Amino acid sequence: MVDLKGQYKGIKDAVNPAIQEIIENTSFINGPKVHEFQKNLENYLGVKHVIPCANGTDALQIAMMGLGLKPGDEVITADFTFAATVEVIALLQLTPVLVDVNPDDFNIDLEAIKKAITPKTKAIVPVHLFGQCANMEAIMDIAEEHDLYIIEDNAQAIGATYTYSNGNKAKAGTISHVASTSFFPSKNLGCYGDGGAIFTNSDELAHTIRGIVNHGMYERYHHDVVGVNSRLDSIQAAVLDIKLKNLDSYNKARRTAANKYNEAFKNIDEIITPFEYGTPENHVFHQYTLKLKGVDRDGLVAFLNKNDIPCGVYYPIPLHRQKAYEDARYNEADFEVTNQLVKEVISLPMHTELDDEQIAFISEKIIQFING
Ligand SMILES: *Cc1c(COP(=O)(O)O)cnc(C)c1O
Numbered sequence: 001m002v003d004l005k006g007q008y009k010g011i012k013d014a015v016n017p018a019i020q021e022i023i024e025n026t027s028f029i030n031g032p033k034v035h036e037f038q039k040n041l042e043n044y045l046g047v048k049h050v051i052p053c054a055n056g057t058d059a060l061q062i063a064m065m066g067l068g069l070k071p072g073d074e075v076i077t078a079d080f081t082f083a084a085t086v087e088v089i090a091l092l093q094l095t096p097v098l099v100d101v102n103p104d105d106f107n108i109d110l111e112a113i114k115k116a117i118t119p120k121t122k123a124i125v126p127v128h129l130f131g132q133c134a135n136m137e138a139i140m141d142i143a144e145e146h147d148l149y150i151i152e153d154n155a156q157a158i159g160a161t162y163t164y165s166n167g168n169k170a171k172a173g174t175i176s177h178v179a180s181t182s183f184f185p186s187k188n189l190g191c192y193g194d195g196g197a198i199f200t201n202s203d204e205l206a207h208t209i210r211g212i213v214n215h216g217m218y219e220r221y222h223h224d225v226v227g228v229n230s231r232l233d234s235i236q237a238a239v240l241d242i243k244l245k246n247l248d249s250y251n252k253a254r255r256t257a258a259n260k261y262n263e264a265f266k267n268i269d270e271i272i273t274p275f276e277y278g279t280p281e282n283h284v285f286h287q288y289t290l291k292l293k294g295v296d297r298d299g300l301v302a303f304l305n306k307n308d309i310p311c312g313v314y315y316p317i318p319l320h321r322q323k324a325y326e327d328a329r330y331n332e333a334d335f336e337v338t339n340q341l342v343k344e345v346i347s348l349p350m351h352t353e354l355d356d357e358q359i360a361f362i363s364e365k366i367i368q369f370i371n372g
Helices: 004-025 032-045 056-066 084-091 110-116 136-146 203-212 234-265 297-306 332-344 356-370
Strands: 049-053 074-078 095-099 121-125 149-153 161-163 169-171 178-182 196-200 217-219 288-292 345-348
Touching (some): 032 049, 032 234, 049 203, 074 084, 121 136, 136 149, 234 288, 234 356, 297 356, 332 345
Parallel strands (some): 121 149
Antiparallel strands (some): 049 196, 288 345
């Protein structure tokens, strides 16, 4: 699905000495590289504070801890996403409230959010799924009206632009009160191990969070709050700092690949190519996900595997039907879109190194299967 080796070849001459330098200076944890990367990412995103941490799941948890959410508080999030989002809500003994998504952009459905709000609702976590932002302008309006926090899960959309209805632009993850991201190797900005970060424009929240990631310490050996140990190590920061310089060109390469797939599938009625909002920089194609109409999806997956073409089904089971997150309050009729999407979606190889020949081969095989 991704070609990390090919990508590494292109930056090897920068990455190898950068890693070597960390080993020589032995500042493995909280070294100057971590701070340097943090500053560069703040500048890139146009956000006041980036707080690096150990992974994207921690980032979500720490964001929620930083906001002071308490057991019993309800947090609304999308039913069609990776489990990390709902997992941390449950871990913190908050009450997850899963809601349906849109059939076109796969992001959280505004009407479903409005219907799910109760006096106990404290936060909403929109997930910018597959590389494109949720409808943040409307979500921020809902937040203001009901006095809620918004936490953007930006693990899949780093570098994407969000365009407001008046034409103003902001980077994904800088629109709401706080955001989380993941630097897992296969993400658009991935390191060579685990990594993550929290973004916020609030000085106060940033201060709280910097303590939480470091055992609740604001002054050495004074533990004011219950925190966690969640750090980005210097070697990962060194890799990320190099890849950050290439992030826009990496995202452009993904878009170019997406356009070529779109072109190949444009006359195939059984295939619905990804929906996109507005200008090209709005979608960074973490995944290139098709909806199949009247196609035996499992048969296609098997056929592609037989032809050594990787593919993925993100996601095969809605979160509300996962054993860990079942809740008697859920009503199947409220998850019509997710229940349909899990049967229709298929994600194709998408990365920075895809060439025309590979795209042609993959799309020809898919069309061959559909045409029987
Ligand atoms: C990858 C991902 C996460 C978790 O990130 P990790 O670094 O693997 O912990 C959270 N949310 C979404 C939407 C993701 O895609």
